[in-house]
Amino acid sequence: MNARVFLLLLWPITASAQGFAGLGTDVDGFSSPQRPAQFDFPIDHGPHDDYRIEWWYLTANLEGLDGTPYGLQWTLFRSALTSDVGKGWSSPQLWMGHAAVTTPDAHFVTERLARGGIGQAGVQADPFEAWIDDWQLVGPDFATLTVTASGPDFAYIWS
């Protein structure tokens, strides 16, 4: 079993009833969301490294110029291996990007993995930018976002 398969198991891909593949359970050292929570935007659009997992998620139903319907999805997950604060390569933060396109008769999907701490992936609150490799969700404000993703058999850019 190689690391790739193993790491996939770490990720909260399937939000099962038991709670995010076990990542929803309490682990010492991480913060847990408390009620009542007061959000502070735009800062809270950025990452919260003291929490174990979080993700930035966009789905869209689109129509082509010829009337063909398309489904589009773009997600960036952040997952921390430990609650330590590591710098550079020793950062415990891992990132996974997931992108998909559906047409009436086909489904395209691809993903990316990246280490935190080296600039390969991350999220910046203001001006908002979430990225992994060449994929990004970016814009001066949330009304004018541009989203890009690419894989071996499809790519999209939409704004």
Next chain:
Amino acid sequence: MTNAGLLALLSHWRRNPMQLFTLVVGLSLATALWSGVQAVNTEARASYDAAAETLGEGMFAQIIARTGTIPQEDFIALRRAGWLVSPVVEGRLDGIRLIGIDALTSPGGLTPVGLSDGKLTVDMITRGILFATQETLERLGEVDVRKFPSSDVAPAVILTDVGTAQILLGLDGQISRLIVAPQQPIIQPPLEVIAPNFELIPPQSGSDVGRLTDSFHLNLTAFGLLSFVVGIFIVHGAIGLAFEQRRPVIRTLRALGFPLVHLIALIAFELVGISVLAGMIGVGLGYFIAASLLPDVAATISGLYGQSISGTLQFRPEWWVSSLLIAVGGTALAAAASLWRLACMPLLASARPHAWAMQARRSRLIQAVFAMFLLVAASLLGWLGSGLAAGFAMLAALLIGAALALPVILDGLLTAGARHAKSIIEEWFWADTRQQLPGLSLALMALLIAMATNVGVSTMVSSFRLTFTGFLDQRLASEFYVYADDAQQAASLRAYLELRVDKVLPIQSANQDIRGLPSEIYGPIAHATYRDNWLFLDAAPDAWALIEAGQAAAINEQLARRAGIAIGDEITIAGHPFKVLGIYGDYGNPIGQVIITEAKFAALFPEISPLSFGVRIDPSRVTALSLDLGTHFGLTEVNMINQAGIKAFSLAVFDRTFTVTGALNILTLAVAGFAILMSLLTLATMRIPQLAPIWAQGISRARLGRLEIVRAALLALLTTALALPLGLSLAWTLLAVVNVEAFGWRLPLFLFPLDYARLAVFAVVAAVIAALWPATKLARTRPADLLKVFANER
């Protein structure tokens, strides 16, 4: 019924334990050599696989910087431009290769070891862990990082995370190279646009080290197969004999109503049982053979090809299962003809065992035709074929063709001998020897093959050694070699030496790929030492003058052959074109080599300055000079070596390289010797009816015994005489075809008459010893037993 039938069949072995012994031991020996070689190959291959998987060398395209290391920002920039590349940081830690990778982005299979342990993955990323074999970790000194032993990592390599490697190697923010994932996104800017200083190297195919070592393993496999074939000859003989002798039992069983199909199934079952038993013994023996050969194979591989393989053997199912299968398969092959004959035999066919010998005579013509065909094929392959496969096919055709021709040739020789017989007893001797030939021919074929191999391989190794020694004398022309620790010391050392010796020859080299092959570029100064001693195998006129003028280069033979470079072709060194004007022999070097002038070298590789020097000096002054340098520069034994020292070391490496070949050679000969002994023993018991009439006519038993010994010696001598030309053709094929493909150099053939004479004596002595026991048995046969022959005559 099955039980009764099986008991009846098995009773044969109880009455002929020697035959059972021959069968089991023959098969075990055959399997042992085969499985030993397979075990060595499997172990080596596992090492290469581990190396390929963990290092990603050869499998994937890579990106390197022309200027050295790649800044980490550039790696991020490439990723952010849509290039799926994975960072690798490498260097040496305590002289051991340390490789840092990123498990998240490395292409499939490139991850270190089995990371099924989640905690280990987390720790590797956040804290750093060094993965290596136990052996490698023990060589590593004190480091502040956790060590984790794993047998999946290639030998002599430490694997860790990129970040850990950067810290340990002092390469903060730097990447050594980038591995390009095989699948890239459909939209991607060209590499030149993002990083103009980077170079994309396509995946290595063709002539990488893996393929080079393949040829070495093919050599070993060929040897294993040869031993197996020799062993199967024994098994074939033993099974054929057992079938013949069991004819009466089989006839009786069938006459009693035992169905033929049932009988064949029982015999097949019995043979499978015996072969599995013998196969298991063979695998056990093979393990010991492999375990004792492996350290030498490891030394050979690293000496010849610069590849590391593990020196410890694991009991891998790949080889022992295949060895068991080949034992059963070999037995099936050896028994197929006998089983077929049994299936076709009429119910009440004659049960006389002598049908066997008659049969052999009838098939002689077919055998001769087939032998001719194989020998013609061998010469055609030698003439028209090219490549390693053709070389080995030629060897196989030659050996098998000659083996098949052996009985025919021996028969002819014996007939000729009979014509010169002066007495009746002599005439009987020749005729009787001819009559025994069918029974002995399998063993003699085995002996022929084993001896021819011995002659061939020892000629090859000795020719190689002779050429190599001569080559060392030429190449190591300087009387004294000295190595500086750093550039500063080197400069003052050079200045010091210039004033005191005849000539100082700086030795400097750079590593470069020439036409995709790893090579070393040397930049020697112009001096008579090179002109006089580096003899070209092939060169243009005035080659040295033009090379010294800086316009041209000389390359070694292996580079010329592997890259297909001929005199007059152009090669590129560090972006600069050079015309190849000379090709020189460079035996024992695994990689390519190029010589250019010192001035050109300095221009192309300004960062490299020579650290070692060859010193031309009167040999009598060497000792004084080394003492002088010791006091002046504090140089120790490690930094200074005289010519004799290097030569001795090089020859020691060379000799170790061929230890494996020598060991396999002797084992094959031993198997053949065993075959002769067993055949003679079997024949001795069968021959009583033939000898009884001679004894009855007044020839004493002692004399009959002596004649038996003479006969064995004669046959061995004749076989040796035939093995010699065969062995020399074998040596030629090895030197001119196989070596060229396997190592990249062609060697001249030398003859070693004394060695051949010794081998002949050895063969005759072995045959006499083998004949001694049956002959003594014969001489001691009670007259009553001899008389019984007449009473029981069928």
